[in-house]
Amino acid sequence: MSFRRGRRQSARKTVVKIINSGGFHLPLQFNCVKPTSFWAGVETVTPEQIEQKLRERFGEAILATRVSMNGLEAKVEPKQLVEICRFLRDDPELDFNFLRCISTVDWLKDGEFEVVYHLFSFRHRHEMVIKVRVPRHSPRIPSVVSVWRTANWHEREAYDLMGIVFEGHPDLRRILLPEGWIGHPLRKDYIHDIERFDDEYAQKILRGEIR
């Protein structure tokens, strides 16, 4: 047992040596953190306080609010979405620095798409939901990649499977389906068909015009 420990110690020294030679001057600790110390002295914010802050700042852009199972749920105006998100991220008391998930729902009967943003704060450990509705005939919504970079792939997936166009997205391409696919499968009126691939696109690939 003793020689094992010795070997591990020498390996640790190697780690330190390599890190120092590579220019990574981070304090090297091998520890198991008790998270209570990380969150010591951080005040929690109730859903009512978040709602009040939002209403004070944005007023009519907040269409409706309710307390859901995931904290405060706010339905907002699509035009103001990016400003609201940036406010939620930058406000020191709210500090929503983590975008957990972007989901899309097709409400066929209402003729609307719903985009749902689940937010979380690493520091304060509170969560909230933002919902945006856009009409089905022109599903265009501003992109939040400039606020959270994790939105990049979430939005590409939403575009791919639901066909919602995120304006201002740096690289809006299909992500799961091939580029020549016709239609968006998660829409409720999508009809499954065998021939769903664009023939012209396939021909272009065969001719070597597209990689």
Next chain:
Amino acid sequence: MATTELNEVITAPPRRDIRTEEMEINMGPQHPSTHGVLRVIIKVDGEWIRAADPDLGYLHRSFEKLGELRTYPQGIFLTDRWDYLSAMNNNWIYCMAVEKLLGIQVPEKAEWIRVMISEFQRIASHLVFLGTYGLDMGALTPFFYCFREREKILDLFEELCGARLTYNYIRIGGVSRDIPKGWLDKAEELLDYLAKRFDELDDLLTFNKIFVARTVGIGVIPPEMAMDYGLTGPMIRGSGIPYDLRKVQPYSVYDQVEFDVVTHPGCDCWARVWVRSQEMRQSLRIIKQCIDKLRTFPEPESDLPYDPSPYVMAKVPPKPKPKPNDVYVAIESPRGELGVYMVSDGSEKPYRMKIRGPAFVNLSVLPAIAPGHKVADLVAIVGNIDIVMGEVDR
């Protein structure tokens, strides 16, 4: 050449000012180090990577659409196939979402079984990671050791639910079957065995000098960047942020068990490997507490397989119809935050089921960290994200 001159040549920093013509090449979809069918289109300048663009979708099976076409209990069968290395967690998150919508209270014994099984699954998944990651780095031996240990856990699972990979064990309202007699003793024996083997694995792989040299300082993700990209699991804990859903938002009975969140400030590939190897030890601690607790509950009355036991199953209607509502639930899977957003419209099928795969989100950081590395380091980075393509493509 004198020795000193030779040393200077060897230790001189690589000359980044020499440029050659950039070349675009495919890594994958058939490549031994991509863990499935992942294609990375890389632009290389000699050996240096200038840009990397992952191309997904080769394993896309559209589980979100399939989930909408099935009733709630039928949907559990699909969940095993998302992330086939931690199928128990997938079962759990799906059932948890439906239970939240229905407002069902799960029996306490079932909750403890779920926690115990989930931690066993975490160990099994991390063992596969360590083995295959060693394989990527050229270490063949740890692979066999890891799979030998994992096999023992799978044997336990097989005795518990009859399956080794796609379990379908956790059901809406509880678990499908109570723990067989004598199972807990076997599990406890395995804990002692595994604790010794983890030390051996550390010597063999984690603190191996060649392995350390290949991984330290590679794929550095600063904490701010990790938060911005929404990384979870060992990826963010390897950057020093103690984000662990088991502590941050304790679900089930995680608020009653004692364990530490493992973090490392290294921010590189090696830090993440170390975090995973330590997490397995924390899982052992949790399982020990679960076994002690489970011994205090009454045993099943019969030995028949699939005998519905009231201790592990709540009363659930055969065709559950939740009221119109929506909920997002998340658990800490071995790869990070596994979430499900479920919308019900009052019918017996979910109106919408969105899966937030941790590996999918973690992989999105690759185009940001890969440039500036060599091609061989890209193998180290991709393997380190611990992707399971079944979950990335869904």
